[in-house]
Amino acid sequence: MSYQKISNLFRERNLLNAAVLFGLIFLVIILSLSRGSVELSTNEIIRAFLRQGDATNQIILWELRLPRLIASLLVGAALGMSGALLQGMLRNGLASPYLLGISAGSGLVIVLMISMGLWLPWIPFAAWLGAILTTFIVYFLARSGGSISVERLILGGVALSSLFGAIQSMLLLQAEDGRVQAALTWLIGSLNSRGWSEIKLAGPPILLALIMALLLSRQLNLLGLGDELSVGLGNSLFRSRCLIGATATLLAASSVSVGGLIGFVGLIVPHAVRFLFGTDYRLVLPFSGLLGALTLSTADLIARSGSIEFPVGIITSLLGAPIFIALLYQRQRLLTNRR
């Protein structure tokens, strides 16, 4: 009986955590819509949202703040869930959404197009395509017989990243300063002046992949038991690795096409979620999405709150790294206390 009580307690703690998370997201949504060079009160936000009152306020809300907020929530959720999918599938806490060659592929395409000054409006779509094609190559390299080897998947991603990274640096060194600046903004990740057109391009695939990811949670739990048990329980390793990898890639590539290579969110969010909610992927996946959305929207709020605007990627890394280290030590302490 006593075990039953402890497990109930865990459930209550989960509910509390979820409530806090939702509250924080709501708070950030309100703050993001009101803060900026023109401050809007809650009343003004509601009126502008209903397309009433001051015309400038309506434009600020509908054309500037709302799309940017939605972009940050979508990209954050995509990065968080993509990281959770890959860490679960590869059984490796160091896996990030960019591990399977996504940063390499999209980064190279972006730098190539910017340094040559070609087809600039097509960058989001090309970055998306570059990411997906590179992941295809990584998957092809990881195929052995009828299955996909986790080690080869990771090593293939690392090798391609290094190769493409070198080409990327070479191109950057020869590009003009202005173009280097533009390329850097993409490589660091920024949500500056993202509008409805980017959301229309990346929104549908992200939403589709988010739903798909939630359906894969039991397969991730099975993969966590190791290959042999997982097969014994009727899970096809090939199918689940392809489905999970494809979903994670779609999420990460779509988020890159909106905000560029925003670091750290996809790496730390799943860790924080496992710390708060345990290891059951039926909880880890949705909460990674929520916490990712919260993290990125908060970071973007901070990024545009100062006197000069920073790319949001700098904020996520600047704040993410210390939080990650604190989290690691906290967990270490808890584990040693338990023993």
Added chain:
Amino acid sequence: MTLTTKNFSTGYQNKDVIKSINLTLENVEWLGIIGANGSGKSTFLKGISRILKPSSGAAFLNGQNIHLSSTQSIAKEMSVLPQLQTIDLQMSVYELVCLGRSPHKRWWETDLHEKDLLKVDQSLALTDMTNLKDKPVRALSGGQRQRAFLSLALAQDSKTLLLDEPTTFLDVHYQLQFLDLLKELNKDQKLGIITVIHDVNLAARYCDRIAVLKDGSLISLDSPRKVLTPELMKEAFQVETYQIETPIGLQICTIRPC
């Protein structure tokens, strides 16, 4: 329940470890697989549990080709317990055993129905894990952990169970407790069992038939009394032995390597 292998060969990287094994498991029996280190007994088990593919020949479970049928349809009829002592799981025993219902779910289904949960409760009860069900798996002792994974396999609701050295990391008490539990399932639940087993005396005591492997080939398949003879033991293990009758049946006394 029948499990048959026909000229079954398998191994790693194009090198056959198992060479053309023919074997049939019929009715509800307990088959033990013994052999010296490197004789290929674990490899054979991995082969028939479809973790390794055959390089030639085939294995059939109730007429279905194990390697060509969908892994899910095989999982409804056969459970596999690999050597697991290294897995460090934070999930609770209950969550683990719930995963045993996976073969009966479509790939996108994440939740269990009433009758799945009933089966989970039965499996926990059969392995005497009910009062430990909310403990994290990582906090269990070796014996409890082995029972938790057995419970997972039982929740699959299959009629055949494959185990790779289930008692290796248990002390004497838990070895006997675990094997007694398997015997009970074998008799009461009509569960066919194949185990790779190191200890010939445990094999003699629990198995209905014993298969002896040497260098990847099957050199004998018969009742313990007929298999564990001094001649065969010498051939399979390079060790001198004699048989002794004890109150618990036939046992093997080892004398010296040869």
